[in-house]
Amino acid sequence: MISIKSEREIRIIRENARLLAEILEELTEQAAPGLSTAQLDRLAERMIRRAGGVPAFKGYRGYPKTLCASLNDEVVHGIPRDDRILQEGDLLSLDLGLYRRGFYADGATTVLIGPGSPRAARLLEVAQEALERGIAAACAGNHVSDISFAICSYVESQGYSVVRRYAGHGIGRQLHEDPEIPNFGLPGRGPRLRPGMVLCLEPMVKEDEGEVELLADGWTAVTPRGGLAAHFEEMVLVTAEGPEILTRGGARSRRAASFASAAR
Ligand code: MF3
Numbered sequence: 001m002i003s004i005k006s007e008r009e010i011r012i013i014r015e016n017a018r019l020l021a022e023i024l025e026e027l028t029e030q031a032a033p034g035l036s037t038a039q040l041d042r043l044a045e046r047m048i049r050r051a052g053g054v055p056a057f058k059g060y061r062g063y064p065k066t067l068c069a070s071l072n073d074e075v076v077h078g079i080p081r082d083d084r085i086l087q088e089g090d091l092l093s094l095d096l097g098l099y100r101r102g103f104y105a106d107g108a109t110t111v112l113i114g115p116g117s118p119r120a121a122r123l124l125e126v127a128q129e130a131l132e133r134g135i136a137a138a139c140a141g142n143h144v145s146d147i148s149f150a151i152c153s154y155v156e157s158q159g160y161s162v163v164r165r166y167a168g169h170g171i172g173r174q175l176h177e178d179p180e181i182p183n184f185g186l187p188g189r190g191p192r193l194r195p196g197m198v199l200c201l202e203p204m205v206k207e208d209e210g211e212v213e214l215l216a217d218g219w220t221a222v223t224p225r226g227g228l229a230a231h232f233e234e235m236v237l238v239t240a241e242g243p244e245i246l247t248r249g250g251a252r253s254r255r256a257a258s259f260a261s262a263a264r
């Protein structure tokens, strides 16, 4: 069952998503050579609590930390560690969730630490554009898999592959709600999108073919042959006027919305 959020619920979700986006942005500004991923995790938890929220991932299915910090060939769910020190050229993905006033917010971004390689920069561009295309497909009346197809067809056209093991999802009173939103598939399948649905779109893009593997810690997903991976996640509200990106502040949100209407 896909929940349709009321105006009151949307107001809270919007607030939470904006707080999450601000915290993620602050984390990316702090991320620099010499800092450990555990330091970033502690910073994330402090900022979430200062905003009146609690970490959404800590304790979720036994996950031990606030933040997921995944470096280079790590795709998602990297566990922050004191001995994991950021270095120039690292590709760092940060995934963060918070719970506040009865609702969840969830988002992710990937950044280069210092000047990175053109190879890493190109992967980032493709993953980011894949998310934009997914968002542009999140229009009322479309099917869930129109988002999946928009993401996958673009990623593959650029010579990369999507992760199939993890998917986007609805969000609200639960961190993971219906519908599941795979990052691959044919268009025109699955439920239709309706105004008031709140979705997390989260393409995970990698250089390698083949499925991700799990490390012995039970969480960290890595590429099968050590290729780089990137992950972006935004919360999107389906409205009658097109997708509204909740995890972006003012100007960025409007720019994306006009992109979406141009693509319709
Ligand atoms: N953003 C991820 C998701 O939507 C992270 C959740 S996994 C966790 O699935 F265990 F770290 F919480």
Ligand code: CO
Pocket (backbone or CB within 6 Å): 106, 107, 168, 169, 200, 202, 233
């Ligand atoms: Co998510």
